[in-house]
Amino acid sequence: MADFHLAQVNVGRILAPLDHPRLADFVAQLPEINALAEGSPGFVWRMVDDGGADSTGLRPDDHDDLLLINCSVWESVQALRDFAYRSGHLGALGRRREWFERPTEPHQALWWVPVGHRPTTAEAMERLTHLREHGDSPTAFTFRDPHPAPTAPTARAFTSD
């Protein structure tokens, strides 16, 4: 049994409010994509808003009504990679610029959490901020250079927050 799972956060600024026709295809695909994630090997958990279906009701920045957040936990980097890039999710990714603004700074971060831990929005945004300010590190990294799961003796340092 692994001691750590992989957490993931990504944020994206939608080009129009969710009820705008421009976002219709994106909104229509959400239930299917979320079901696909939940059915994928290695899926552990995904963040949802009070509605419970998805996280589109969450706004990680109080001053930005168009900034959406996605946060989930997976058994491994490979499990997340397989879902993101080797499933029907890839089709949605290919259309990302129809719905989301071009990001001007890193918009996705990965980090390891103890099994059972569920990140909060604040925690996820802290990891993303860390990546933006300090670049790749075990605290927050990307698919480009995945860091291995911590081994037991050093685990505390990464999980004290």
Add this chain to the structure above:
Amino acid sequence: MTSEDDVFEAVGVLGDPVRRRLYQHVAGAPGPVGREGAAAAVGVSRSLAAFHLDKLVEAGLLAVDFQRLSGRSGPGAGRPAKLYQRAPGERAVSLPPRAYAAAAELLADVVERAGLDRELQAAARTAAAVEGEALGEDVDPVAALRSRGYEPYWDEELPGEGAPGGRVLRLHNCPFHALADRFPALVCGMNLALIEGLLPGCAGGADWTAVMDPPAEGCCVALKSKTNSP
């Protein structure tokens, strides 16, 4: 990394036409191929096929996979069959040396950072449509994709995906593999647009649809035909 001399040696092994056809058959098959199957596909004897297949393994172009086709194991299960499949890795030769892959990676990085996915897809669709119009009248989507290196094969559709017993055309090879691995959203989106753009120019292409449906290996695009699925 494979050194340049190794690449030349490997490519030189393909100089023999029978050997080349055996390589093409095995490389294009969605799963491992036995000696009998490869020999029959190319129209040579089993022993000649075995000789050439083993030369291809020596050159590092094919890999061997031993399987007991009966599914049994242990004593009495019989000798495992020697099966062949394409070896991992890529080999490219360019005379004189060219570095298109390095240029492609730089360009893709800039296009990704600039958020030009939609512009790239539109350009891909247009370029492929021009190619499609130049296709011969009898070139169907399967032939068009085969000639572009996609290595198409028919696969059973999973239950619940459409008509029961329907078939889906999958593509064993991703022509943009290394680039797609590094920029999946950008490059796979471009690839889907390329295939969509090509279809209308193919014989019967109007009845075909292409969707993103990645299998574990190979190209992420799968195609269906309303009229032409065998």
